[in-house]
Amino acid sequence: MPERTPSQTVGPYLHLGLAPADYNVRPLFGPDLTAPGVTGTPIRIEGRLIDGEGNGLPDALLEIWQADAQGHYAHPADGRPLRSNSFRGFARAPTDAGGGFAFSTIKPGAVPGPSESLQAPHINVGIFARGLLKRLFTRIYFKDEGMNGSDPILALVPAPRRHTLMAVPDGARAGVFRFDIRLQGQDETVFFDA
């Protein structure tokens, strides 16, 4: 049987291949999933990707993957009907010079979990950067969500670290959530291996 090809870093020039709008190349993906025809509650997630010395990463890319407002995925392994084919569930955002990023999307619904459990609304996040030899995987949950207490994945995270996975509503702007990602050190974000 063939063996897996090892992962390597995206390096500092990742935009050229993965977010190439600045190089006169049509991007396949952007940071906005709110296309016409997409139903659900529009939300915006803003945050900063921060290294172990407190500096923002200017050379990183985030990818999100999420269910629609009903909790259905646009993928054959889900198989349940989609309310709208215009919601594809995948978006990309490179970080800016200060490590900032933002996604516009809709709030995902609850998703089936292991053993007939239900997972609280969440968004899978993949992180690529110079200095990351392989992708990091985390999840965005929503701080104000009542289902978090019974989420089977959050239950695997030590209680003192769960707050690192919570997008926090911005007090001033409706529908806006804050989600910072700390790669290393104090309040280090929880990363997963699935």
Next chain:
Amino acid sequence: MHDRYARAGNVADPPYLAPEYRSTRVRAPSQPLIVIPQTLSEITGPVYGHADVRPQEADLTRQHAAEPLGERIIVRGRVLDEAGRPVPETLVEIWQCNAAGRYIHVVDQHPAPLDPNFTGAGRCVTDADGVYQFITIKPGAYPWRNHANAWRPAHIHFSLFGPSFLTRLVTQMYFPGDPLFAFDPIFNAVSDATARGRMVCQFDLATTRPEWALGYTFDIVLRGPNATPPDPDHA
């Protein structure tokens, strides 16, 4: 719920912390990863078909008024999973520097010439047999500031999706016999020599087109299905 995707094959991957690659020191997590089951959120993922990608995007030598300088090459291969099955209709994105070792990227300040006829970005979708092909020019080596007199071996960045969130892979394809291999902490962050060899393409006379371009083959193996059958009591 059993794992749909194999967990064992990732021994080939480099660690997050590889101190000789300096920027990993402040970017690698210090806490261990938390192992979670493979839920519907992980066994699904973005699936994009041929509709989004145009055939001419696989030819990096025809994106401008004239052809780029450098050694024209064909890079062709198959995308497979660990069970040896082809991965059809999956997106392959590549990016690279030009023949002089310079990226068009705004951050690259290497004093080597830019080529007005070369951007260095391409993409395609694998066919029903998992085959992809790019036409490009051979990238040059270039210096970086990781350590004294540090040079990256020539490489092309490859990004692949596969059928789920868990099969996503970004890697680099290197060229055979590069004298810089021994000095490159990114290449050598993969500790196993055999696994490093799987990132090196092979010269292939059958892929080479007479009087036109050298051919290289590079097969890419993504994370595959779990070989262990599900426990019947918990299926």
